[in-house]
Amino acid sequence: MTGTPGAAATRDGEAPERSPPSSPSYDLTGKVMLLGDSGVGKTCFLIQFKDGAFLSGTFIATVGIDFRNKIVTVDGAKVKLQIWDTAGQERFRSVTHAYYRDAQALLLLYDITNKSSFDNIRAWLTEIDEYAQRDVVIMLLGNKADVSSERVIRLEDGEMLAREYGVPFMETSAKTGMNVELAFLAIAKELKYRAGRQAEEPGFQIRDYVESQKKRPGCCSFL
Numbered sequence: 001m002t003g004t005p006g007a008a009a010t011r012d013g014e015a016p017e018r019s020p021p022s023s024p025s026y027d028l029t030g031k032v033m034l035l036g037d038s039g040v041g042k043t044c045f046l047i048q049f050k051d052g053a054f055l056s057g058t059f060i061a062t063v064g065i066d067f068r069n070k071i072v073t074v075d076g077a078k079v080k081l082q083i084w085d086t087a088g089q090e091r092f093r094s095v096t097h098a099y100y101r102d103a104q105a106l107l108l109l110y111d112i113t114n115k116s117s118f119d120n121i122r123a124w125l126t127e128i129d130e131y132a133q134r135d136v137v138i139m140l141l142g143n144k145a146d147v148s149s150e151r152v153i154r155l156e157d158g159e160m161l162a163r164e165y166g167v168p169f170m171e172t173s174a175k176t177g178m179n180v181e182l183a184f185l186a187i188a189k190e191l192k193y194r195a196g197r198q199a200e201e202p203g204f205q206i207r208d209y210v211e212s213q214k215k216r217p218g219c220c221s222f223l
Ligand SMILES: Nc1nc2c(ncn2[C@@H]2O[C@H](COP(=O)(O)OP(=O)(O)OP(=O)(O)O)[C@@H](O)[C@H]2O)c(=O)[nH]1
Pocket: 001, 036, 037, 038, 039, 040, 041, 042, 043, 044, 045, 055, 056, 057, 058, 059, 060, 061, 062, 063, 086, 087, 088, 089, 143, 144, 145, 146, 147, 172, 173, 174, 175, 176
């Protein structure tokens, strides 16, 4: 929601590229980018994860790029996630392209109440193919699952698209918090698995993990 074009904000009072301190309070770090059309809820998704709060009211589009850090614990390891919130508006694309190559994971959001945000997912995936690392972790998220009365994209449509591209998928709500933490935890688990991967180890499968953990819209009392 805030930021300066072409420059990374330092909201946490910490420069994003600064080297870790001599005895870091985490075991590994990972860069995660939030992508998707303007208004799908990327900033709210990040704030819900970081602060457990939902920003309602006037929509203020992100300018350029912004970031927040959060440390999560997975399987006994502390993973510091450096999360980049990008501007969805077309005019900021050249700014965000520069950040793709450093990202280990991408959360690609559409809005279940906005058909064009879903239709544009293919274009986002083409862009990812062009600018991101080959082995980047991608997760597709259908956000605003709390607004069932305005839904235009069915759960099955999201599932089908994700299957086509071989990526994990969930519907989420930055408002209620549904599946928000799970999305980041799954990414952190995948990054931890990759960092310590042993040839003989049975592989961690992020899609299986997400399928086993996710909540479906309407399933839960907090919706
Ligand atoms: N009901 C509901 N509203 C949401 C949700 N997430 C975001 N919103 C609303 O959607 C609007 C856009 O949210 P943002 O998080 O600013 O969208 P964005 O994707 O960051 O937009 P850009 O910064 O332009 O890329 C705001 O009015 C939010 O309050 C959600 O899960 N449920």
